[in-house]
Amino acid sequence: MPLPVELNQAVVAPGGGRLALILGAGCSVEAPTGVPVARVCSQALHDDFVADGFLAAGECTKPDDLSVLADLVFLKAGTQEPLVTRLRQRYQLHAKMPNEGYLIAAALLTERAIASIVTLNYDVAITAAVAALSCGDIVGIIEGPHHLGNQTNHNIYYLHRSANEVDPNAWVLRTVTIQAEWQGNWEQQITQHVLVRPVVVFAGIGTAVTVLLESAKLMRQAIPAATRQYLVNPSPSAGSGFFQQMQLADDRYIQMGWCDFMRQLADRLVVEHHQLLAASAQEKALENNHTNENLTPILAQLRGHGVVTAGRIRANWLLNDKRPYQPMDGNVSPLQADLLLGIAYIARNSTTEVSVAEDGLVEFRRGGKVISAVIVASGCGHRKTASIETRINQRRPQWRTRGIQPTATLVAATSDGPVTITPPTDLVRGEGPANDIITGQTSLSYHHLETLRANPALVAAIVP
Incomplete structure (x- = not known):
């Protein structure tokens, strides 16, 4: 399907800076990054905990919701460490190769065609893409509020922290931490540097996972009414719980995979x-x-x-x-x-x-x-x-x-x-x-x- 006119215009606008991306787990699925979506990761980790005897079968009410699982693990252990360690190591989140979509995203940031990116993922594939193009002097990597001093005019924000974060309890997984993280640390920076752009695209977020929904809801509340918002996802809109929650018009849904979308966006440039x-x-x-x-x-x-x-x-x-x-x-x-x-x-x-x-x-x-x-x-x-x-x-x-x-x-x-x-x-x-x-x-x-x-x-x- 052809991309909307506003998207094509935004990526080639004189001076750049008219387009921002908000990325979810679906962007890391395609090879060679190869990280499953959040619900698949959550279910697999839950089953491990049950097999180990750390959790009882049926104890977790929504085993495919990473936030619900994190709440339960913290309740039982007093820390997120058991979940974070398994998540980081099982999926090698700290050593993922960038897929083509991430490489294109790094190139478009370097070209100043994309203003900034907010990623809700923990894997560092998009950072690897920036390293592969050696454009770190142009693109700022902000892995937490403590890195806000690294901001440039074009940045990548790890809203929930990255796999490089050594403190497991700093990872934003539990529902109770989302509001505090947003209002206490991120709200002003993300709003000023990302969400005021004329076009904001959510990509790779199809499942209505609590931590993703809550973060996206907070961001959407900060987006100006005049901003054009789109959701990019490979499945039909009727099967996207996230799209239903966003309550966008049907013409704001782009049924397309992450890499295909980035290829088409870049082709206009x-x-x-x-x-x-x-x-x-x-x-x-x-x-x-x-x-x-x-x-x-x-x-x-x-x-x-x-x-x-x-x-x-x-x-x-x-x-x-x-x-x-x-x-x-x-x-x-x-x-x-x-x-x-x-x-x-x-x-x-x-x-x-x-x-x-x-x-x-x-x-x-x-x-x-x-x-x-x-x-x-x-x-x-x-x-x-x-x-x-x-x-x-x-x-x-x-x-x-x-x-x-x-x-x-x-x-x-x-x-x-x-x-x-x-x-x-x-x-x-x-x-x-x-x-x-x-x-x-x-x-x-x-x-x-x-x-x-x-x-x-x-x-x-x-x-x-």
Whole structure:
């Protein structure tokens, strides 16, 4: 199903910050995160307690409600520790890998397309997603009120604490702690930084579990009346107890899985990025009297890769050593557009088709056969060619296992302009054989885009 217009508009709004997400257990179900929903976890832990003799059969009135189970465990033990320890260890909540939805969420936070996220989960998969993209300097991780000093303009709030919390009684599980936690610690911060956004999306909350209902109820009371609220869940709305409790209109229910929803949301942003790239390419071609190459096939490939891989390709092309994901902005688009124009220029002059691999290498194909694999690198206007050469040689081991090895590098936007580069065959061995029996081709030629534009015949040195 298509996403509502308000959602698509919010994710590409100039300046960002119009969309906030509130995530439940359903967001962690999909692989590789793989944490069951709260009711399944609760039932499994309850059955363990009964098997161990800690609880009697029938003693818990709602064994599939984690809050009810937590209340009973605390009553019997005077602490939540037995439940928290089993929950944390059984499902490895402290070491979960992020699924695609979480990686996309981290990317959209980095792009400032999402303002902030509130998670009702204890697993730290979304923190792992931020770490995977190395965007911790942009995204604040707030694992409890004691971390409010870590806030940035874009944050992830663990409303009920995270699996990193060592005090088991600090985890918000029992119904009695929810009101106190909200009014005493979170209300002002969550309201100011998250709930005042024009669009708020609840995702992965389908079951009417007490701790989720109470938290969501408190948040909904703080959401301004003008805010558009949506619930994303894979099952039909009639089977969602949480949706019934929210009392939203039917058109506010989006029947979709977490990862599918995030892919579709991100695709709208990718389209916006590509419109910016196309405009930047057109402007650059006009200013420099270059041919405005046809970028449509290449942009279609990048769109197919999705927002996370596209951002990683940008980082590779711009030689970003600080993080593996490069967000798009007004400074980045002209640099990437210049490279795209160069790639299309080579393809046109060599009568080949372009294939952009996920690792950032560009393959030129003719008749379905790969003729050449090329590394693409921008000096970003401040790097000299020699610096690019050093960085490329440092990165070359990552391509050693590829079936088609790169043999050339396309260089653009250097601070020293077009220069002739004749690097040694191998930085360690120096000048020597052009092939290695283990790694294969070791020579790598460098070609500046402006030199190729001045003499199209030189394209044959890259793509025979």
